[in-house]
Structures are given as structure tokens and as C-alpha cells.
Amino acid sequence: MRIRIDPDRCTGHGRCYALAPDLFEPDDVGSGVVRVTGELPADLEAAAQLAIANCPEHAIETVDE
Numbered sequence: 001m002r003i004r005i006d007p008d009r010c011t012g013h014g015r016c017y018a019l020a021p022d023l024f025e026p027d028d029v030g031s032g033v034v035r036v037t038g039e040l041p042a043d044l045e046a047a048a049q050l051a052i053a054n055c056p057e058h059a060i061e062t063v064d065e
Contacts, residue, residue, distance in 0.1 A: 001040045002063040003048050005032050009059035019054055020047035032059070 003023070005016070012030035016023070023044055024032045040048055052060045 001045055001048065002038065003034055003036075003040065003052070004061060004063050005034055006059045006061065007031065009057045010055075011057055011059075013056055015054045015056070016051040016060060020044070020051045023047055024051060 005024075010031045012026070012032070014026060014030060014032070016032040017025050023034065023036055023040070025035050027033050036044065048060075048062075052062070
């Protein structure tokens, strides 16, 4: 599983980095940024799903490559 944040949708609520700080961090204006590149480790997949489910803008998505 890979994840990404659509920067056009993210408005910086910060739920992603509050719920999953191992996966996300804020940028200079508070928008979320994915910290993990490539495939997520299996032990972080549940945290990713939690962040996806709680993003008010639905800006976080999984990427199939």
C-alpha cells in the first residue's frame, strides 16, 4: 500500500498528522505531507486507514502502482 495527499484538496485541518504522526507531518502552512515514501510497512497500514477515514476533505488516498 502506498498513500498520497492531494495538495489541491488538503486545507490543513491536521487530522492526518495528529492521528498518524509516523506517516504525516505538516508543511510550512499546516497542510499534511506524507513522511513515508514507497510501500508502507504493514504495521502502519491501520494508521493510514484511520487518517484516510478522518480526512474531512478526502485528500488522502491509496495509490496502486
